[in-house]
Amino acid sequence: MVCLECIFYLSGILIKRFPCFSIRNSGVFILKEKNLPQFFEEYLKKGSVFKEKRVLQANHFPNDIPHRAVQIHQVRVVVAPALRLERPSNLFIYGKTGTGKTLVVKWVINGELVSAAKKAGVSIQTLYVNCKLDADTEYGLFTELATQVGKELPLTGLSTDDVCSAFFSKADSTKSILIIILDEIDYLMKKAGDDFLYKITRKNEELKNTQVAIIGISNDLMFAEHLDPRVKSSLSEEKLLFPPYNAIELQDILNNRASSAFKHSSLEPGVVEKCAAYAAREHGDARRALDLLRVAGELTDRKGATSVAVADVDSAEEKIDHDTVAELVTTQPRQAQLVLYSILNISHGAGKFIFTGEVYELYKKYCAKASLRPLTQRRVSDILSEFDMLGIITARVISKGRYGRTREIMLAPQAATPVVRRLLEEALNL
Ligand SMILES: Nc1ncnc2c1ncn2[C@@H]1O[C@H](COP(=O)(O)OP(=O)(O)OP(=O)(O)O)[C@@H](O)[C@H]1O
Ligand SMILES: [Mg+2]
Incomplete structure (x- = not known):
């Protein structure tokens, strides 16, 4: 253990020996501005092709969703009965990676539906779980759901069924519609089987106040085929396919975002088209198209150039593939x-x-x-x-x-x- 006194003693020595450092109350060292290393000084002086890079990042919520009007409408139709406190049908959404499934579901349910419910004074609870990241076991899923409805659980000693019951009894404490979005549901099912879906649908029948609807999202197109017939018929009350985007659609998506992400005239003609064409060539993946554009911009900045050229898209593709595979293989x-x-x-x-x-x-x-x-x-x-x-x-x-x-x-x-x-x-x- 390092005691506080030692830290201050050492800080004193450091400041005496390296006067370019100063120390904040928090004990964190910061460099005095005039002594910044050359590299960072130059970095700060250098321009960037980006105006607002985060617009191209995967977690950025765009302000428009081109080419998904049909799917947005269909999700709205399915969930609208919740506004009359009627249970929406369960919905199963599938489509390949990067086709906008998560974006559309969050947009309609967490955005539009929740706002409409607030306005109408109706109690709708929405829970979102990414099964790949947050809950890849049945126990993990019910713990996550219980936490999201505000149920405090002891750290140990509960079985999966206990946690499941604790979640449902808390969820049932007010009259409401509960929409559970299970994103990347195929991951959970491949690891834990489909029993959790059966439990949710069966528990639903016992609830007094709350009615539960499930929205399952998967990019395994065959996922529903492997389900137990009872679960399959219940989960697939409504199905919705997200087709891959074509190159022209990807161009629209990219242009929409590029205008706020990049500085004026920092994209050479043909860059957006090439990113779109490359992403369409694989399987119409908007995430890939956005990544290509962002990484092409980053490589341009690193070179110190002032505009992204068509050739930078090839370098971006190489870098993304190399990084992804390298990470996969080495981990x-x-x-x-x-x-x-x-x-x-x-x-x-x-x-x-x-x-x-x-x-x-x-x-x-x-x-x-x-x-x-x-x-x-x-x-x-x-x-x-x-x-x-x-x-x-x-x-x-x-x-x-x-x-x-x-x-x-x-x-x-x-x-x-x-x-x-x-x-x-x-x-x-x-
Ligand atoms: N029509 C669109 N307009 C604007 N951005 C889009 C559109 N479709 C997808 N995107 C963007 O592309 C990225 C991927 O979309 P999303 O996460 O919704 O894909 P997904 O179908 O859920 O993929 P996965 O199956 O891999 O989870 C996100 O950054 C999202 O904002
Ligand atoms: Mg997704």
Whole structure:
């Protein structure tokens, strides 16, 4: 432990030896302005192509949502009965990543509906849970929901059913409509099964004051197909698909945001079009398009140039892919890295389906080389499912007639690169 006196003693020495430092009451050192390092001085003097960069960041809420009028209307239609204290139908929303699902749901429900309810004096509670980030177990989900309705829970000693009951009894304490938005619901279901959905729908029938509606959002298009039939019929009372954006639609989205994000004339002609075309080429992902534009701007600033050029979009694409894959690969546990390395060595590039059995055999050989105990085929199969969810591979189940079913996998292009190989070899010491 460092005592406060020591800190002040050391601060004194530091200030005497380095007079460019001063000390605030809080004890935090700050540099006196005139002694800023050259680098930062120059950085501050340099201009930037951005006027307001955060407009391009993923969590920024835009003030307009082009090309989603149909979906916005459909969500409004489904949730409107809540304003008359009638339970809205459960809604299941699906579409690929970056197609505006989260944005539209938050816009209509947390924004428009909540304001309309306030105005009308109707009690509507809305709870939003991102199952991937905040609750990837059943226990985690009910704890999160209970916390959001203001129920204090002891830190230990409660079972999942206890937490579930505690949440519902608190939620049922006022006459209201409760809308639970379960974003990235497929993550929770893949980890915890669909029992939580069954619990919610069954509990709903027992409540006296509150009526619950669920809005599930998923980018796994086949997600609803895997549900228990009872849960499936209840969750899919209404379904809504968000199609991918095309290049022209992405241009509109980007232009809308670019006008407040960038300084006048700091985007050369063709930049927005190229970002839109690149993002449309993959799967019409608005997040990707916005990232490309933002990173192209950041790279321009780093170079000290005054306008973003078309070529900067290529550099941005390279940087984003490199950063994403590098993070994915290097943060995987060692066993998963070995599985990926085996896939890489069998695949010889992307675009070819390979059998999971072959992967397992090679993986076992690498384990022996690395003096690691191999996981069971079952566990390796779980790792492959995880890779599938992360977009590192694409998996498909094929029937082999009377020999049962087997799974084939294909490495995604962004994982079939020399960079990934090098990162894995470095991480695994191979
Ligand atoms: N029509 C639009 N207008 C303006 N911005 C949009 C539009 N559609 C999407 N975006 C922006 O693109 C990004 C991704 O959108 P969003 O998070 O809603 O996608 P999603 O479908 O929920 O993706 P995921 O399945 O990966 O969660 C966000 O920054 C969002 O603001
Ligand atoms: Mg989302």
